[in-house]
Amino acid sequence: MASETVTPDPRTRSTTVGILVVTAGILAAVVAAALTAMSASDSYAAYGLPDPGTVTSLGLPVVRVLAEAGAVVCIGSLLLAAFGIPARRSGPLLADGYAAVRTAGWAAAVWCAGALLLVPFTAADATGRPIHEVLSAEVLFGLVDALEEAKAWLLTAGIALVLAVGCRVVLSWGWTVVLFAISLLGLFPVIATGHSASGGAHDIATNSLLFHLFSATLWVGGLVALLAHLARGGAHAGLVARRFSRIALVCWIVMAVSGVLNSFVRVPPDQLVTTTYGLLVLVKIVLLAVLGVIAYFQRERAVRRVEEGADTLLRLGAIEVLTMFATIGVAVALGRTPPPAELGAVPDRTELLIGYPLDGAPTALKLFFDGRFDLVYGTASLVLAGLYLYGVRVLRRRGDRWPVGRTAAWLLGCASILFATSSGMGRYAPAMFSVHMGQHMILSMLAPVLLVLAGPTSLALRALKPAGKGEPPGAREWLLAFLHSPLTRWLTNPFVALALFVGSFWALYFSGLFDAALPEHWAHLLMNAHFLLAGYVFYWPVIGIDPAPRPLPSLAKVGLVFASMPFHAFFGITLMMSKNVIGSDFYRGLSLPWAPDLLADQNLGGGLAWASGEVPLVVVMLALLIQWSRADDREARRYDRRAAADGDADLVAYNEMLRRLSGGDAAGSGSQSRSDG
Structure with missing residues (x-):
């Protein structure tokens, strides 16, 4: 008896992708909490703060993973709907694009909830207090007003709420592009706060983090959105996979370069293996290198075979998603660990305010060459x-x-x-x-x-x-x-x-x-x-x-x-x-x-x-x-070409008009003379 090919039900595939994303998120939360627990006490002691307790110290990285997972899926789904899935330039979205926008809406709601939870957790963590002590409105509002990072998460929650509502009402491709731009804007408040935005060389640290976070979000979120599209049995699977493959390669290169620059600013090379922050940087670098190599070969092979069926890319993409979310967990732990440069020598006032020292008054030579x-x-x-x-x-x-x-x-x-x-x-x-x-x-x-x-x-x-x-x-x-x-x-x-x-x-x-x-x-x-x-x-x-x-x-x-x-x-x-x-x-x-x-x-x-x-x-x-x-x-030149083609008909017509006018005037003058006579 001939064997029959069984095509998996798209609903089964979608459930599989959903379970994969939830599993990856749990993995990221566990990694972040475990790595944070290893250095939590040292971190509070380094900043001169009392230990706020297990709920605050371990709950914060878990909630941050929740917020960042929502952001990643939201931005990736909007990227897919705007530029991955073929769509009409005018009129309503096609079914695949609409499904991606709806997914982005649910992810934005998760992003908003995580960002709101991070406001009290950040306030408790920054003051070394248990979470229940900052939940009263009066205390919380006072701390938010004084803490830039808490303000940043509150602003992020507002942007995510706009996205959640917008994804419920948007039906056209043009407005989907607008929502995608707003979703990218939602990353800025977090980039503007934290380790990279303070201390010496914060200009390089913030700029490199800007590239790093954007590229990581587009890569991880784009892959999750691609797997969801394939699981739904979406159209143009090969084209969508090829478009994402190009984006992923560029994102990996940008992540590698920006990550090295940001790490170089935060931790000296000799402290990579002697400090907790340095070891976490090394772990993240190894994970990114593994991701880059595995993802490239997996995706290239899967893209060639995606036309035969989406199951190949789904199986291969699962490993990439799990590794990516584990990397997110390491990144969250890095954000909870004080870098050696921040605990070292205090930079002078100029370097603290603008990020670098200035060597004397500006001269013409310095304005041109001291870059x-x-x-x-x-x-x-x-x-x-x-x-x-x-x-x-x-x-x-x-x-x-x-x-x-x-x-x-x-x-x-x-x-x-x-x-x-x-x-x-x-x-x-x-x-x-x-x-x-x-x-x-x-x-x-x-x-x-x-x-x-x-x-x-x-x-x-x-x-x-x-x-x-x-x-x-x-x-x-x-x-x-x-x-x-x-x-x-x-x-x-x-x-x-x-x-x-x-x-x-x-x-x-x-x-x-x-x-x-x-x-x-x-x-x-x-x-x-x-x-x-x-x-x-x-x-x-x-x-x-x-x-x-x-x-x-x-x-x-x-x-x-x-x-x-x-x-x-x-x-x-x-x-x-x-x-x-x-x-x-x-x-x-x-x-x-x-x-x-x-x-x-x-x-x-x-x-x-x-x-x-x-x-x-x-x-x-x-x-x-x-x-x-x-x-x-x-x-x-146009006139000359037209004249050569029609024998200068315009000039001939113009001369004829003048001749007729001249003849009419002459006739009119003769009649007037006879009348006078």
Whole structure:
């Protein structure tokens, strides 16, 4: 009798994946609690705190695993629904995407519950008190107001609640992408607190943790979402698996590099085997290495066979999920263990506030060459330059041309970002208002002008392969959907772009936001992002090579540029004439001996803001003149081609009209003469 192939019921597969995730979560909680128990007493003693008891010391890592597991599954499911599962750019989600969004909603509820539980646990742990002593509303609110980490978890709970509600009502692909972006935002409060956000070199530690946590979440959550999709018997299994395989490889590389950097900051190499923190770092490194090797070979083999059935990838993915969640448990234990660097020599005040020491007053040489590489914007500038050059190479390999001037503009724009954030200017910007203002001007007025002149969107649309008829949308279609989205049209509205560009100057520096942002490294990251994006959306419709969602006539472009000038000039003059020092508490706290006059430094910054406003105007006007000249040349060439094709019919018709008018006038004149006679 011939053997029959039995196809497993999708409901059985889904139950299996659910049991796998729960088992992995329990494993992570056990690992975190066990490793924390090994050093809990030493940790409290190191910080001079009493032992809060078993419920607090072991309950906190367990609850944190619960919150992080919810975050991982939520973000991974939204990633799958937005960019993994083929979907329509308009209209409701398909069944597979809707199922992934519903899973994300339940995971967001778990994330929210875990984050809320972490508020009292964090307060109890930070004060060395049993959990029941901080559960009263009055005590808890007082501790939350004083503890940044407790505030971070409360904010995280709010974001997770928005996601839980949003996943219940969202039905379209566009809003799924918005929810995915919000879910990534939910990781920021935790990144901004903890070991990496304090002490020396906290800029490198926070930036590397940013890369590490994002890549780990996308990898782990993406794999869980992929297994759930396969278990449901979802469509396009091979395509979804291949897309995730590419993401996972990039995430593993980013995790490896960022993890090494973060560990190097937190623990000296000679203490890797002599301290509890160092041993946990080594365990995590080994687990990540094993994950990278096993996952790659497993996934490549499974992707080739996934079309034959999902069971292969489900079996192989189970080992990867269990190892990943065990790694999460180790990471949670690391967060509960004081690093040796934090317990060592106390850094000086400057290093404690900005993350690194400063060697004397800034000179021209130091501003250019005494750099400190910015892991976020330095890396972004290099990656963007590489991607642009790769796109140009793709065009040239198939015989298409791309203007050299646009390539030069893009590379210069990336170089200006690199200089503003990773040279001596980036090093001194957090400590001196004048240097900060120079950085602000480069990021908001020089780099965006160069970037929009490079036409990156046009290059991407030409380099990316379009999806064929009947095929699911890919990167090119996603880019087109973003360009035609309501958000892009709203941002490029001339009035909105002008308000964001010039209004943000006043809102940031004269509302107290800048004073509140100065001590926070994450706030500097957001400020720099705002400077770049606000400048880009302002100059894109004015001189951008890429077609804007809202095309402007030439006179409107010139008017928009000239409308921004008075606001910008008056801002610089106001800073120069002001008698109140912006960010005075922070700058006085630095006590830099070579910058005693804070008001003079602020006036210098105002002068830089006023003078630098003329530079982009010259560049913009020159670019507009060149674009108008080229437009006239193109129109003349089109006219010549049309004239050659139709025998200059327009000119012939025009001459005929003049002849008739001339003949009619002559006839009219003769009749009038006869009448007079």
